[in-house]
Amino acid sequence: MLPAPSKKQIFWLKGVIIAIAMIPLIRLFILGWQDSLGANPIQFVEHSTGTWALVMLLITLSMTPIRLLTGLTWQIQLRGMFGLLMFFYVCLHFLAYIWLDFWFVWEDIAYDIGKHPFVLVGFSAFVLTIPLAFTSNNFMMRRLKGRWKTLHRLVYIIAILVIMHFWWLVKKDITEPFIYATVLAMLLGIRIYFNYKKILKKA
């Protein structure tokens, strides 16, 4: 097995990942500039940013299963960055919603959130990501100590809300949300399986 990367290598690796993670955003800018975002460009932007937020969330959640399955630990150092990349796309997604979709008409936005369950769960997930994003740094991690871990368990609730958000949005063909739900179920399943094994050992 390859040796764990050095601190310097991790630093560069993070830079490369961040650069790659910006491609979907750059793509939106280029497509928008060329006026080729399709017939419903606003929905295109909403769906694209939403999808990438979900992808980043699932990558974030796969760091621990990789450790459990392979014993590798160095990738845990990337987890916070992936979480922040998710938050980045979540913010763009929310911005597209309040700006491009609703033009900051707060009354209509409040109505939309209150009235439509899929919007409500999505909005709740967004609100829950805020404390996680602000406490993702080492300083807050040290300050919060044991509570940090408890707080960051919110990510599981967020993940489930996000899948619901996607599932309820779709009119009839649930193929896409089903694929993401399956990946999430696997990631959570691996955790549950290993926890269960640990408990059995202790007993």
Next chain:
Amino acid sequence: MALIVTRRASDSLSSEITPPHVFHNRRDFIKTAGLSLLAGAATASGLFSINAEAAVQRQKIAGFSKSSYGADEKLTPYEDVTTYNNYYEFGTGKNDPAHEALLFKPTPWTVSIEGAVKKAKQISIEDIFKIAPLQERIYRMRCVEGWSMVIPWVGFPLADLIKCAEPTGNAKYVEFISLADERSMPRVRVPILDWPYTEGLRMDEAMNPLTIMAVGLYGEMLPNQNGAPMRLVVPWKYGFKGAKAIVKIRFTDKMPQTTWMKAGPNEYGFYANVNPEVDHPRWTQSSERRIGGGLFSPRIKTKMFNGYAEQVAQLYTGMDLRKNY
């Protein structure tokens, strides 16, 4: 068809409906995309362009008259009208029908008239074109998903077709049944909806002068992805009422069960009148986005009966439109 359709000099022959270069272009695109990924450089083409030009045969309709309907409306561009379609027989993505329906053959075509009629019969699409003089109707189309378009349809009043069908006194409703052909419609094999797609109208709604059978748009034969060769257009109702590629028209005395009523009875009703006051569980119905406005176009207010209240509101006097959504 020769009677009513003229070819433009630039039109391709029917033997070239999907010219080989279209397929080759696709191949090349896949190759280039693959190479550029390998090279670690995303080229300006491919990844950064989502509009795959489809070379389709476009045929002008020779004889139709203009009408005053919607003359003051700004038309939704042809490109958007023909690439943003809900037509699940060809896929659930809005872009899918434009690609997947390329090889669909809307001729020869016969429409079967059955149920409460003097005599059941089959009418060829050529004869349907001769039922009444064709006219252009510019209508707003409001989709239940919260977007809308302005489309210059070419068609004729459904009332003329109904007269020709000679319904009996038992005919209280009309049912429209779309083609569900597994071979030419790839997604019919997938049970996303209960095929064939079925829609219906009350007799007085069907006879309303606003209700038309469309056989074309933008002065041309109806593109496959928009419901060729013949589709229903009921401009004061949500777009899903407009059954496409109709093969059967049945007159009944009972309210027909429509496809979307079966798929989600709490979301889709029989009437499906555009109504900004009755919200959908998923989408805001008080406002809509007009397609073609680009990235920075605010929503516009949705009007009762999609702005056709003057012509149709009397059809529903005394009815609770909250219950009969």
